[in-house]
Amino acid sequence: MDLTFSEREAxxxxxxxxxxxxxxxxxxxxxxxxxxxSEWRRAWxxxxxxxxxxxxxxxxxxxxxxxxxxxxxxxxxxIGRARVPLAANVLGLLLGGPTLMAWGTDEQKERxxxxxxxxxxxxxxxxxxxxAGSDLAGLKTRAVKDGDxxxxxxxxxxxxxxxxSKWCMLVAxxxxxxxxxxxxxxxxxxxxxxxVQVRPLRQITGEAEFxxxxxxxxxxxxxxxxxxxxxxxxxxxxxxxxxxxGLGFALQIRLRQLLDDVxxxxxxxxxxxDPLYADALADLHMRCESIRLLAWKGLSDVExxxxxxxxxxxxxxxxxxxxxxxxxxxxxIVGTDVLKAGSDWSYELLRARGNTIEGGTTEVLKNIVxxxxxxxxxxxxxx
Amino acid sequence: MDFGLTDDQxxxxxxxxxLLAERARPERVREHAEAGRSDEQLxxxxxxxxxxxxxxxxxxxxxxxxxxxxxxxxxxxxxxxxAVPFLPSVLASTLIEHAGSPEQHERxxxxxxxxxxxxxxxxxxxxxxxLVVGGSEADVIVLVEEDSGARVMSAAQAEIGASPSIDPTRxxxxxxxxxxxxxxxxxxxxxxxxxxxxxxxxxxxxxxxxALKMTVAYVKERRQFGVPVGSYQAVSHRCAQMLLETEQxxxxxxxxxxxxxADPERLAEAAAMAKAAASDAxxxxxxxxxxxxxxxxxxxxxxxxWLYKRAQLDAALLGAAKHHRARLAGVLAERLSAHVS
Numbered sequence: 239m240d241l242t243f244s245e246r247e248a249x250x251x252x253x254x255x256x257x258x259x260x261x262x263x264x265x266x267x268x269x270x271x272x273x274x275x276s277e278w279r280r281a282w283x284x285x286x287x288x289x290x291x292x293x294x295x296x297x298x299x300x301x302x303x304x305x306x307x308x309x310x311x312x313x314x315x316x317i318g319r320a321r322v323p324l325a326a327n328v329l330g331l332l333l334g335g336p337t338l339m340a341w342g343t344d345e346q347k348e349r350x351x352x353x354x355x356x357x358x359x360x361x362x363x364x365x366x367x368x369x370a371g372s373d374l375a376g377l378k379t380r381a382v383k384d385g386d387x388x389x390x391x392x393x394x395x396x397x398x399x400x401x402x403s404k405w406c407m408l409v410a411x412x413x414x415x416x417x418x419x420x421x422x423x424x425x426x427x428x429x430x431x432x433x434v435q436v437r438p439l440r441q442i443t444g445e446a447e448f449x450x451x452x453x454x455x456x457x458x459x460x461x462x463x464x465x466x467x468x469x470x471x472x473x474x475x476x477x478x479x480x481x482x483x484g485l486g487f488a489l490q491i492r493l494r495q496l497l498d499d500v501x502x503x504x505x506x507x508x509x510x511x512d513p514l515y516a517d518a519l520a521d522l523h524m525r526c527e528s529i530r531l532l533a534w535k536g537l538s539d540v541e542x543x544x545x546x547x548x549x550x551x552x553x554x555x556x557x558x559x560x561x562x563x564x565x566x567x568x569x570x571i572v573g574t575d576v577l578k579a580g581s582d583w584s585y586e587l588l589r590a591r592g593n594t595i596e597g598g599t600t601e602v603l604k605n606i607v608x609x610x611x612x613x614x615x616x617x618x619x620x621x
Numbered sequence: 622m623d624f625g626l627t628d629d630q631x632x633x634x635x636x637x638x639x640l641l642a643e644r645a646r647p648e649r650v651r652e653h654a655e656a657g658r659s660d661e662q663l664x665x666x667x668x669x670x671x672x673x674x675x676x677x678x679x680x681x682x683x684x685x686x687x688x689x690x691x692x693x694x695x696x697x698x699x700x701x702x703x704a705v706p707f708l709p710s711v712l713a714s715t716l717i718e719h720a721g722s723p724e725q726h727e728r729x730x731x732x733x734x735x736x737x738x739x740x741x742x743x744x745x746x747x748x749x750x751x752l753v754v755g756g757s758e759a760d761v762i763v764l765v766e767e768d769s770g771a772r773v774m775s776a777a778q779a780e781i782g783a784s785p786s787i788d789p790t791r792x793x794x795x796x797x798x799x800x801x802x803x804x805x806x807x808x809x810x811x812x813x814x815x816x817x818x819x820x821x822x823x824x825x826x827x828x829x830x831x832a833l834k835m836t837v838a839y840v841k842e843r844r845q846f847g848v849p850v851g852s853y854q855a856v857s858h859r860c861a862q863m864l865l866e867t868e869q870x871x872x873x874x875x876x877x878x879x880x881x882x883a884d885p886e887r888l889a890e891a892a893a894m895a896k897a898a899a900s901d902a903x904x905x906x907x908x909x910x911x912x913x914x915x916x917x918x919x920x921x922x923x924x925x926x927w928l929y930k931r932a933q934l935d936a937a938l939l940g941a942a943k944h945h946r947a948r949l950a951g952v953l954a955e956r957l958s959a960h961v962s
Contacts, residue, residue: 239630239689239879240623308622505957516950523949524873524894531872538624552865601854607864608857612837617852 241534243312250305251312254291258320261285266323272438272446276326276360276402283325283357292355293331295484300339300347301355307537311487318491329399330354330361332484334407337477341424341465350405350426362403364394364427364451365474372602374409375419375471379453381410388412388425388458390433394451396596400436401449403429407477408458409470422470426462433457443588486553490529493561496586497526500564503572518567525560529553551611555603558593565590624875626689633675633690637697640666645703647924653704654789654927659758660704664736673710674734676816677718682731688816688881692823692874699827699935702927704790706739708824709755712817712939713740713773716763719813720771720806729761729773741796742817744939749797754934756794757783763806764798771810774803788930815892816881818939822874822892822899825935829867829902832910832928836860839914850915859913863906870895870902890952893945900942903932 243251263282267274286292295310296302305313317324325331335354338347353359370377379392390410397406406427413421427434433456438446465473501510501519509515536550565587569576576583594600608614626634644663653660667673676691677683684690691711698707714733717725717740732738741759743750745766756762762779765771779798786793806813837860840851850856877891907929911918918925936942 239626239875241876241879241883243622501953502957505954510950510954510957513947517943517946519953520897520946520949523953524897524946525869527876527894528869528872528898531876532868534622535624535872535875538622542623542625552868556865556869601858604858604861605854607861608851608854612833612857612860612864614837614841614851614857614860615849617848617854 243308247308247312250309251316254313254316255320257289257291258316258322261289262320263322272401276399279323279326280357280360282323283327286325287356292325292357293335296331296335296351296355297339300335300351307540310484311534311537314484314487315491318488318495321495324488325357326399326402327354327357327360328485329363329407330359330405333363333477333480334361334405336480337407337424337473338464340476341469341473345461346426346464353404359404360399360402361405361407362397362399362429363477364397364406364408365477366396367393368395372599374474375422377409377411377422379408379410380414381412381423381425381458383412383460386460388460388463390425390427390453390456390458392453394453395439395448397436397449397451398447400429400451401438405429406434406451409474412467412470416468419471420468422474423467424464424470424473425458426464427453427456427458428462431456442591443585486533486557489557490526490533490553493529493557493564494526496561496568497522497564500568500571503568507571507573509571515571522560522564522567525556525563529557529560532556551603551607554597555600555607558590558600561593562590626693630690630693634693634697636670637672637694640670641697641701641703645698645701647927650702650704650790650927651924657785657789657792658704659706659792663703664705664707667705667707668736671734673707673714673736676711677714677730677734678726681718681726681734683734688819688878689875691820692878695820695823696827696830699824699931700831702790702828702831702931706741706755706758706791708820709741709753709759709791710736710739711820712742713759713761713763715816715820716742716765716771716806716810716813717761717773719816720808720810721773722807725773725804725806733761741794742939743796745796745798748800748802749795751795752784752786752793752934752937753796754786754791754793754938756781756796757792759794762796762798762803764796764803765810765814771806771813772798772803773806774798778802786930786934788927788934790927790931791934793934811889812885814939815877815888818892818896818945819874819877819881821935821938822870822877822895825899825903825932826867826871826874828928828932828935829863829870829899829906832907832925832932833860833863833867835925835928836863836910836913839917843915850913856913859909863909866902866906870899873898890949893948893952896940897942897945897949900936900945903936907932 267278294303294305294313298304367377381388381390406429408425408427411421412423433454435452437450439448439450440446504510533553575581609616671684674683675686679685717729733740738760740761741753741755742763743753745764763773779796782795784793784795840856843850874895877895880888880891910925914925917923
């Protein structure tokens, strides 16, 4: 056991921290719409890209730095610590790129990877549907072969960045005669066609991070199938496995910062002396530390044994519930500011409700833990 | 960042696991618990293997290994709820090693390290410590009292009255000593106590781990309404929650054990976190184990209750979760004021 970083890792952290201090993003556009915010994040990605910091975990042959998983985690901790925005094409960098590296043809890698990295082409993710959330494999969007093209019809939801995206990682049903996991295919769909309509989805914070996609006779060339027809579920799993791998470290740091802010507010108001608040804050501190430890332990297991231990499925669950507890407690500690419309605190309070739903609901995570980690039997339900 | 054990540590873990699977079977634990006496034969075997001295310096007759190795043994013993006074004995030797003088080390540690003498650690209020685990059979007793430090005494110097707890796998006693009884331990009492907390937390991790394993095995087998009860989410999600709590306790305890050896400056905070997490987990996980076992879990025969009882004692031992969270809040406040000034 050695819970310190190697000299090489520490040097990596120092280099990145130094760079981030000297190269801050432009000021965030005030009251900017989605497009303006996206442009701002695109310019930020360009700056990261020019300095070789857009996707350090990508192999060098694709323009990354070939970072180890530990260095990649350090990267996200520092991105979180510096409170800089995520790159505009975060989904392309974290999900699309690695999925193509695993499943794409040489032509696909050559065509798509460079503009993902530079931020020239933004990617979005078309997985969830109104009737296929946790039960993703039950999705209904259909793709039918027509010559050397596919014609797609259906509806997708929770698609962030759809308005500014060039490509959509789309999973659609190409065969209705086989069990539901087997009839799926993974496509890259061009978003710049009239057959794809984007409608912003207003969420409880009032903003629209996500969208609905209405797809009516959209066309996708056969060359844009990733990983083979009928293999969409496997390819999608690669995408989903990458979903939380790196970002978790940035979220963990963000939680730490928010907790530090709440502790400071408690100190200012003399509430750290109050045993009830002290108890609650110490418990949050302990949870926050155990999230950090479990995240690093998961990574250490991956590096040591090639696969994560049970921690992997626990980190997101614990993080989301802790963030909800913390933001709820902030109402009592920080005070009325948290309930004022438009305050940063109010945003945190409301946004936290999504944490236990997005990227796998807590209920589904518990199922995964019960079935895959503990080996408990699965209840047979009507198909 | 590497959370893995070394080959040697793995070997210690494997040996302990194999030995205890054989020598601390549930029926044997039950037999000793019902008779209200320790398993002397097992204790002698552990002593032959040098377990009580695993973390004691070699010059004092120990193996000179660290908190991580001690933690491994505590966890394995906890998971079997073995009826031996291992934990109380190492708590006493830990305090003596960190807070005692060289002369006290030489005089007291070799016998504790070999297991020839047994130890116990009590937290006293005005000279009286209630429910001192291992107190009835201890030869050496360390009493810690808030504001007046720690002192060590022989059993003869204290007034000891058997005071059985709800956990009969280990003896308990009421220990009282006159204000001038025993001799003071004038060194690093806090550092010793933090290491003692790591040992107790490790035992709790073992208790949780076993409670979860027993529960998972049971709910896979037990059928109601034609299906294994573990297929119901009300049951399986409870098991998932048990794992979450166990892993929180395990990760914070591992961190504290590592800090004790490698980064003592962070030990006070890490030990408080570990004891808070492990105490909560111990109570919750073993209570859930009884619930998930249903009626059978409430019976004497099912053996789940030994884990619940051990967890109750350990959770309260050297301060329960709330006590350590209060300490932790103190650390947070101090850190803030250091930051400001």
